[in-house]
Amino acid sequence: MTKPFKIRDIEINPPLILSPMAGVTDVAFRCLLKRRGGIGLTVSEFISVEGLTRNNPKSWRQMRFHEYERPFAVQIFGAQPERMRMAAEMAQEAGADIVDINCGCPAPKVVKHGGGSGLLRDLPRLEAILREVRKGITIPLTIKIRAGYSDREINCVEVARLAEDCGVEHVALHGRTREQGYRGFANWDLVRQVKEAVKIPVSGSGDVTTIEGAFQRWRETGCDGILIGRGAMMNPWIFRQIEDALHGREPFQPTLEDKRAVLLEYFELLRDDMPEIAAINRMKQLAGHFTKGLPGGARFRTAIYHSHSVQEILDRIEEYFTAIAQGRPYMGEETTDTSDVPALTSCDALCEAV
Ligand SMILES: Cc1cc2nc3c(=O)[nH]c(=O)nc-3n(C[C@H](O)[C@H](O)[C@H](O)COP(=O)(O)O)c2cc1C
Known part of the structure; x- marks a missing residue:
């Protein structure tokens, strides 16, 4: 039976985590998702300890969060124990509930310096980092x-045991290797093996996009929590739907109006948070994911991509949703047929960036 779990005294309820995604899960995206419900823990994008400890404004910006996001974890990456400890102390000072260490990023620029998934190949360094950070923070x-x-x-399994020994209080496993990048599928049997090997809570990550998928993973692995990343870009209600199912309720089904409203809300959150041009660019990058699976979505994404102002984006959103509501073609593309939820490979361009 799946139930909330605790990271020390912090309750993760429901046991669902918005997976960190660099370039996606900034404060605007996290708030948008948190407001939809069903998220037990939010996590920042990975933040460079080199940037943080050298007062890089971008790194500081990445650490901002809203009170209603709590519990909130700041994820840091780096390779120098001393810098990792300093950055963890800063995260604690900034009010984070948890500090998370990234040992999974496959990007060459991160791995080259020994950080991210590079730490999986250098366990003495990983141990030094974990012990140093543990000394620096109380959260x-x-x-x-x-x-x-x-x-x-x-x-x-070895890494999880080492982490537990160093005082780490939760392990999240994305069951792909560094070499694999985002290809193929995550191996959830490894999540089961890690869960059986340690006493601290263990959560799994990789390819969960449906209620059934989440339930199957819990059943098969006995893991405590489930992280969802790309699936949340395509369906911001996925957490709420899983939570509904956990409580035996009929899962929430967003209407077309909900989908239109979520796009507008996201654009507003972005504009509140960053310069207009940056908000427009972020919209171009992400708005399309929210409409994946909707009829005529491909034309809509192209239209957003070719927009240059706030008003143009708002107009395209209005035109598109009016067309679907009336079952009219949008810019020549049929809007009456519905397609299935698309595969995660549709996020390939984003994955390549990290
Ligand atoms: C665009 C993108 C950025 C990511 N950035 C991070 C990150 O900053 N830190 C991290 O631990 N994982 C990161 N990941 C990995 C995800 O958190 C997650 O483990 C992975 O995508 C598999 O889960 P999913 O199939 O639910 O997306 C990123 C993934 C994507 C697609």
Whole structure:
């Protein structure tokens, strides 16, 4: 039976986590999702400890959050124990509930310096970091890892045991290797193995996009929590729907009006948070994901992509949703047929960026 779990005294209820995604899960996106309901823990994008400890304004901006996001974890990445500790102290000072260490990022620029998934290949360094950070903060310390560096170096069970020994209080496992990037599927049997190997709570990550998928993962692995990343970009209500199902309620079904409203709300949150041009660019990058699976969505994404002002974006959203509501073609593309939920590979361009 799936139930809320605790990271020390912090209740993760429901046991669902908005997975950190660099370039996506900034404060605007997290608020949008948190307002839809069903999220037990939000996590920042990964934040460079080099940037934070050298007062880079971007890194500081990435640490902002709203009170209603709590519990909120700040995820940091880096490779120098001392800098990691300083950054963790800053996160605690900024009010974070949890500090999370990124041991999964596959990006060459991160791994080259020994950070992200590079730490999975250098356990003495990882141990030094965990012990140093643990000394610096009083709030819970957690890690997010991958299965291992490559198929020949699957070591998540060993890493989880080491982490537990260093005082880490939650492990999140994305069951792909660093070499795999985002290809193929996450191996959830490894989540089961890690769960069986340690006493601290364990959550799994990778390819969950449906209520049934989440329930199956809980059943098969016995894990405590489930992280959802790309699935939340395509369906911001996924957490609420899973929570509904956990409570035996009929899962919430967003109407077309809800989908239109979520796009407008997101654009507003972005504009409140960043310069107009940056908000427009972020809309171009992400708005399309929210309409994946809607009829005529491809033309809509193209139309947003070619918009240059706030008003143009608002007009395109209005025109598109009016067309679907009336079952009219949008810019020549049929809007009457509905397609299935698209595959996660549709996020490939974003994945390549990290
Ligand atoms: C665009 C993008 C950015 C990501 N950035 C991070 C990150 O900053 N930190 C992290 O731990 N994982 C990051 N990930 C990995 C996700 O948190 C997650 O583990 C992975 O996408 C698998 O889960 P999903 O299939 O639910 O998306 C990122 C993934 C994507 C697609």
